Amino acid sequence: MNEKAAVHLPGFLDSPTRYLFFTGKGGVGKTSVACATALALADVGRSVLLVSTDPASNLDEILGVPLGNSPIAVPGAKGLEVLNIDPVAAAESYRQRVLAQMEPDTIDQDRDAVREQLSGACTTEIAAFDEFVGRLADNSGAYDHVIFDTAPTGHTLRLLSLPKAWSGFLEVNEQGASCLGPHSGLKSREERFKAAMTALCNPAATTVILVTRPETSAIAEAARTATELRALSLANQRLVINGVFHAAIPSDPVAASLEEQGEQALAQMPPSLRELPRDDIPLRPFEMMGLEALRTLLRPTRATANTLSTTVAFADDLPALDGLIDLLAADGKGLIMVMGKGGVGKTTIAAAIALGLVQRGHTVHLSTTDPAAHLATTLMGEAPGLRVDRIDPKAETERYIAKIMDQRGSKLDEQGQALLREDLASPCTEEVAVFHAFSHIVAEARSAFVVLDTAPTGHSLLLMDATGAYHRQMTRQSASNKSTGRIITPLMRLQDPNYTRILLVTLAETTPVSQASALQEDLRRANIEPYAWIINKSLLAAGTRDSLLQQRLVGERRQIERVREAMAKRLFFVPWQASPPIGVPALQALAHDRARTVSTV
DSSP, X not given: OOTTTTOOOOGGGSSOOSEEEEEOSTTSOHHHHHHHHHHHHHHTTOOEEEEEOOTTOOHHHHHTSOOOSSOEXXXXXXXXXEEEOOHHHHHHHHHHHHHHTSOTTOOHHHHHHHHHHTTSHHHHHHHHHHHHHHXXXXXXXXXXXXXXXXXXXXXXXXXXXXXXXXXXHHHHOOSSEETTEEHHHHHTTHHHHHHHXXXXXXXXXXXXXXXXXXXXXXXHHHHHHHHHHHHTTXXXXXXXXXXXXXXXXXXXHHHHHHHHHHHHHHHTOOHHHHTSOEEXXXXXXXXXXSHHHHHHHTSOOOOOOOOOSSOOOOOOOSOBHHHHHHHHHTTOSEEEEEEOSTTSOHHHHHHHHHHHHHHTTOOEEEEEOOTTXXXXXXXOSOOTTEEEOOOOHHHHHHHHHHXXXXXXXXXXXXXXXXXXXXXXXXXXXXXXXXXXXXXXXHHHTTTSEEEEEOOOHHHHHHHHHHHHHHHHHXXXXXXXXXXXXXXXOHHHHHHOTTTEEEEEEEOSSHHHHHHHHHHHHHHHHTTOOOOEEEXXXXXXXXXXXXXXXXXXXXXXXXXXXXXXXXXXSSEEEEEOOSSOOOSHHHHHHHHHOOSOOOOOO
């Protein structure tokens, strides 16, 4: 049998539906699998559009082509076009459409009021959503397949829930104006929303592919996602286990432990995932960058011999996490925001830092803005001096609506109250409510330590956009009201290096490092300077002899040097742990023990 005939592609490529959604926890390889799938379909003659809905997409880096808000052909892949839904460009296009729909005789003051309404983060979200809906509602047949590389789970669940939410909102709300502008402008898109919902819920048209790694937290999130998507009537689901590892040298403690962790995680897989059709993709010895690498991802692999002439030495020259905690503790109080790409271990790092500060005699409030909210499963317990909670979008929205109805509704008649309640039923009310909760937590750091575990990069940038919009609104109001005293907005607190410490967490891999660098530049444009970088879960400190892992270490050292030389003012290091740091004792050890986790080989 020749080599081509021996190739067996994953089951999800057998008679694929027109729409394929790849979703899952950050860092599980959604983009790589989505790109490899698009490439495999194009290589057999299909016309394919690959769409990224992630505000922090790295499609351009993986495919080596500059991307924008319009489809662009991928050189070397006939039939494949890609686009990245740019939230900023989409928002500006949306604003212009809404303003163009206003009556010609509308006065400038009313136009300015609508323009102001359209300056917030929820406008950015709905504009990007409108672009997404357009792809689902397109019946032109221009593409055989449309593949969506989605943002990490929490952001994606909100995106996929919006067609249903906005359809329901527009059915009952016939007048007025929301923070997205006049409802008449939204009503014109109602049919598109309904068409999107129809396509999403049709198993003959749409398949949701849940991508995970053989890791407990990633599998747990995939199970939650599967349940929530079924509740949205997206029931045609498949499961992909990416990065399955088998040790080439069973006596190597690092390789053996890595394989054992994966097997245990898969053995404990929830029943809701076990019943799904499943494909396993092996861990590769190199990163998925470029068409040549991507074409290998979905093909079978054979064990490879160690092609390195020498082993890669472990890293012993990077400061450990406890050194960073010592610096933070010296401040006595302040806001510590842990940021980065999904899947790099932000929650683990945030929890370890919070516990480390408690160990050093401080009381700490640990919270999260991540809709996926993994703090409870990471801590698995309580610690004296540590208060833990989360910004729950649903609870914050209910609290915000009750507050507005009490403040404004009490001054309205029955009809006015009904209109206000309808307006507050808008899905974008959640964004406003979450921002208010975030602002309250930021203010707490005036007198104590607050450690904030943020959502994956794209979702966090939307929150930061809301912070900037609020700052602009307040400064304009202050300028027009001379009697108003000096205001301090949340953005001003984030910009104050004596108040806020921004920590960027990454893995020693090309994509997480590039996305952390892009996030750093976004923050700097907002006059927010990151305090330090943390390289998490590095195998370079573990001293492995396994052939595949040794090949991966070459790239890991290259990324560490890239960060150290050109990106980070301060750099700290957390080695890969033989046992996942879950639970208060393990996290305390991560924050306190100066000894590195180095295996003997």
